[in-house]
Every structure is written in C-alpha cells, then in structure tokens.
Amino acid sequence: MSNQEKIKSWEKLLDAGIKVTEHNQAEDVKKYPLRKEFRPVAPxxxxxxxxxxxxxxxxxxxxxxxxxxxxxxxxxxxxxxxxxxxxxxxxxxxxxxxxxxxxxxxxxxxxxxxxx
Amino acid sequence: MRMGTKTNTKSSSTKYGYFLGCVMPAKMPWAEKATFLVSKHLGLDFDYLKESLCCVRPGVWKAINPDWWLTLTSQNLANAEKQNVVIVDSCNGCYISHYECLQELKEDPEKLEMVNRNLEKAGMKLALKTDVKHFLQVLYEDVGIARIKKAVVNPLNIRIMRHIGCHARKHDERFPNYFDEILKATGVEIVDTPYDKTCCGLLLYFSDPNSSIFHRIGAKMQTAKELNIDAYALICSGCYDQFERAVKIYKEEKGIVFETPIVHFSELLALAFGYKPEDFGMMYCRPIPPTKLIQKLKEGK
Structure with missing residues (x-):
C-alpha cells in the first residue's frame, strides 16, 4: 500500500465521521482516562x-x-x-x-x- | 493394635523431616497416619518438619513473581536446616517447589543473596545445607525394595488403578517406576489404562474448571468406574484434592456417583505390613467410604 492510499483511507475514515485515534473504550474510561483498568498482580x-x-x-x-x-x-x-x-x-x-x-x-x- | 511383625532396623543415620503441606493435614489424616506407621515400621528416623508453611505452590506464586516464590519457599528450607533434617515430600507439588527452589539457589548466588536479604527481615538465613527428597525416593533408594518386600506380611489381593501425578515425572520414569514397584510389592494387581499419564487437572482448574473436571480427572474416574477396580491409588496430596473436588462436582452437577475409593499409597503399604484399617482411620472423612474395599481385604478374597 502506498502512502497516498494510506492518506486516502485516513481521509475516508474522517469523511465517515470516525475519529481515527479513538480506541474502543468504555464511556467511563473516556471521561476519566486515569482510572482505566489495569491488571492486578494477583489474578x-x-x-x-x-x-x-x-x-x-x-x-x-x-x-x-x-x-x-x-x-x-x-x-x-x-x-x-x-x-x-x-x-x-x-x-x-x-x-x-x-x-x-x-x-x-x-x-x-x-x-x-x-x-x- | 496391628498384625504382623515389626521391623526396627535403621536404614541410615539420616533424619527425615516430613513436610505435611496444606492438603494432607486437613483432608487426608488417614494418609498422614499411615505414612508415619510405614516409615517407623521400616526403621526410619522420621518426624514432622515442624513450623512448616505452604510450600509455596509454584503454580500460583511462581506465576505471579518468581522471586517471591523463591523467598517464601526458602522459609521451609531454612526451617529444615535449623532442624537439621532432610525435607521429605509426598505431595508432588511440594516436592517440585522445594526441589527446584533449592537447585535454583545453588546455581544462582545472586538469587540466594536476594532470598537471604528477605529472610533476614524475619531473623532467618539459608545456607543451602539441607536436601529435599520425595517419599518414593526415601523408600526405594534409602530403604530399598528388598526390605519393603520383606516387611509385607499381608499381601493385598486387590485390583487398582494408579495415578502418579505430573510433577513426579520430573526425573523421567524414575519415580513412576519406584511407585509401581513398591505398589506391586504390596501384592496389588495394577490395571493399566490409557489415562494413567493424564494430568489430574488441578492447575487447569484455575483457568478452565469445566475441562479440568470433566475432561481430565473425570476421564480417569469414569474409567475406574467402568473397570470396576477396587481402589484408585495415588501419592500426591494436590492430586487428591482434585479427585475429591471431582467426586463432589460430578455428584452435584451430573448426578453421577463414583464408588471407587481413592486411597493413598501409604495406606496400601500399611495394610500390607499388617496394620488394620482402624490403625490409621481408613474409614473416616473421605468422600467415598472404602467400605467394600475394607470388607474385601478382611475376607482376603
């Protein structure tokens, strides 16, 4: 894939109203990013x-x-x-x-x- | 009361400290008593490793942090050193934890230093002067199969399946061979099955309880049921814990009742040496009462 195509894809995402840097996160995590889940030492x-x-x-x-x-x-x-x-x-x-x-x-x- | 002749010859000057672990004192008192009867009968200088704690189980502690596992396991090793005994484990999980910890610390002086820094906080020190042995090793290598055979006065005319457990395979077939040879010396007939080397599923239980019970231990217990054997013999307390769990879960979730009693290796030895079931409480506190087995042994059929 060329750089040009990548940019197009990126643009297409934007065109579709999708924020490309956004991860699929819970609403709470978006609102309070420092409270995001972590893996405790003991399962x-x-x-x-x-x-x-x-x-x-x-x-x-x-x-x-x-x-x-x-x-x-x-x-x-x-x-x-x-x-x-x-x-x-x-x-x-x-x-x-x-x-x-x-x-x-x-x-x-x-x-x-x-x-x- | 017991039948048979007592053998009091000392096998060596080694002092053994039996490590009980977590499961045996709470769920298998009959095995604990039988192990002491057998060891004393064979003339071993055999006592408890006192002040012992959890081994600590590597399946949990080593998985979380290997340095913590080394530190906490070393507390038992340091206790053994202080009591001037060789640690004896019959639970394979305890054996592997103590054995590997000792080996690792012998090979890595930096880890030993780290462990001693931590032990020092409780006024303890480890100098690596102790040794760790499996109970099978003590019986086969230190006592010897000839003396064990000589001590058998009541050969057991029963058919059994046996489960040695995964961690006893650490030294290839050495311990499984000891296990079989000693069992055969008691007179039992060992029935081989395709599931003899299958894991009991104890550690799998943490991640997948369903497979652990129904695809591992369940396959073994179902086979025992179908073959109509007299008993299922094992040596590892960790595996016993899983067998007991499976018996209860099968009954509650599937309505399947297993009737094959799960017995400890030491119980069979004690019976073959002439002790009676009541000498070590064989009939108490087990999920499958060994009533039929005891009856068969008494009738000598």
Whole structure:
C-alpha cells in the first residue's frame, strides 16, 4: 500500500465521521482516562487461597471438624505446622510485608481483603 | 493394635523431616497416619518438619513473581536446616517447589543473596545445607525394595488403578517406576489404562474448571468406574484434592456417583505390613467410604 492510499483511507475514515485515534473504550474510561483498568498482580481466581496464605500460612484452615477427623485417625488434633507454630506464621507475615509482597499484591491485612 | 511383625532396623543415620503441606493435614489424616506407621515400621528416623508453611505452590506464586516464590519457599528450607533434617515430600507439588527452589539457589548466588536479604527481615538465613527428597525416593533408594518386600506380611489381593501425578515425572520414569514397584510389592494387581499419564487437572482448574473436571480427572474416574477396580491409588496430596473436588462436582452437577475409593499409597503399604484399617482411620472423612474395599481385604478374597 502506498502512502497516498494510506492518506486516502485516513481521509475516508474522517469523511465517515470516525475519529481515527479513538480506541474502543468504555464511556467511563473516556471521561476519566486515569482510572482505566489495569491488571492486578494477583489474578482473582488465586485471591482466596492467597488470603488464606496470609492469614494461616497454608491453603486450608484447620477447624473443629478437621481436628475431630484427625483425632479419629489417631493424630494430634492440630498438625505441627504454622497452625500450631504461630511464630512461623508471624515470620512469614514479616517477610511478606517487609519484602513489599503484601503491598504489591494490594492485600489489606486489617480488612482481610485485596484493594484491587 | 496391628498384625504382623515389626521391623526396627535403621536404614541410615539420616533424619527425615516430613513436610505435611496444606492438603494432607486437613483432608487426608488417614494418609498422614499411615505414612508415619510405614516409615517407623521400616526403621526410619522420621518426624514432622515442624513450623512448616505452604510450600509455596509454584503454580500460583511462581506465576505471579518468581522471586517471591523463591523467598517464601526458602522459609521451609531454612526451617529444615535449623532442624537439621532432610525435607521429605509426598505431595508432588511440594516436592517440585522445594526441589527446584533449592537447585535454583545453588546455581544462582545472586538469587540466594536476594532470598537471604528477605529472610533476614524475619531473623532467618539459608545456607543451602539441607536436601529435599520425595517419599518414593526415601523408600526405594534409602530403604530399598528388598526390605519393603520383606516387611509385607499381608499381601493385598486387590485390583487398582494408579495415578502418579505430573510433577513426579520430573526425573523421567524414575519415580513412576519406584511407585509401581513398591505398589506391586504390596501384592496389588495394577490395571493399566490409557489415562494413567493424564494430568489430574488441578492447575487447569484455575483457568478452565469445566475441562479440568470433566475432561481430565473425570476421564480417569469414569474409567475406574467402568473397570470396576477396587481402589484408585495415588501419592500426591494436590492430586487428591482434585479427585475429591471431582467426586463432589460430578455428584452435584451430573448426578453421577463414583464408588471407587481413592486411597493413598501409604495406606496400601500399611495394610500390607499388617496394620488394620482402624490403625490409621481408613474409614473416616473421605468422600467415598472404602467400605467394600475394607470388607474385601478382611475376607482376603
């Protein structure tokens, strides 16, 4: 395609009343361009398990029902993981916060939810 | 109470720290108990890796940020170093996370420095003095198949399908061969199917739940149903989580009920070593009660 043809095409778009620099954007984004969507660091589908990571240190909680099952199988009611060793969880939280991981992921620990 | 003869010979002076992970303590207490019965029976210096946290699953953390995955996984490695134990994983996901993290840090001093800068914030340090082993490796390489065969006093006359899981194929066919050989030592008949190497679909679940359940794990469970086998044996807790999820979803969404019990490799070993199902709570807290399997084992048919 020659430059001349490109210009013609461009002119045709203008003739048709179409703004060539315009992208297909939502009305809100056009009105408030700085509020345009962005991709959060953590995908939505992973957030529930990440939240448990921050709160328990592991993916699953150990509640009364699990404790009962464990006892039936002849085990201690709570496993010797961060479920019992709270210091281990505190260390993990310290790393998550001070290495900037929690902040970048947008997790608000006081509210227990992600900012975005 | 248990049947059979106890074997108390130490296999080596290695101290093993069993890494429970997230799924096993919450959903598979029978597997946790059976693993300890088997390990002690074989004379291993086997205890929990205490203070453990999520491995952390690379499918999520490494995908988000590889440096974060290295940092958080290193907390478990540093714990193992402090406790002077070799980490033992039976969940393939935990194994791959610990193993690859350790390898990467051994090969990249700059990453190790970065990890230690982060660990230091919690008063921890990693010197790369620990080792990571799969439970299959401990049994086959450290204990040996001859000693395992010798410990079998109650050969299991049952037909099973088995699922080794993708991450156990990291070292080609090494771990799958260990898995099969040890299973055969218990006396079970392994039924081969075209779906044996199919992924359980756990990680696919994050992006496409429908295919993950109905085209991956579903194909395996349907095959088990059609072949009328006695049990589906696995070793990976991550895969078990997916099996359990599939059983529930199939029942709710399709009205299909699976009756093939999903059992852990250690449970079969414990039974073959002479332990009774009640010694490790085999009948409790599982989506498919292994009632028929237990009955068959008791009758010895």
């Amino acid at each position: 939505d589908i992973a957030k529930a398990s990440l939240k448990r990571d921050f709160e328990v240190g592991l993916v699953y909680y150990v509640g009364d029902d699990v404790e009962q099952d464990r006892a039936l199988c002849g085990l201690d009611r709570k496993p010797p993981t961060a479920h019992v060793f709270k210091e281990a969880l505190e260390k993990k939280r310290k790393i998550l916060e001070e290495a900037g991981i929690m902040g970048t992921l947008g997790f608000e620990k006081d509210k227990g939810k992600f900012k975005y």
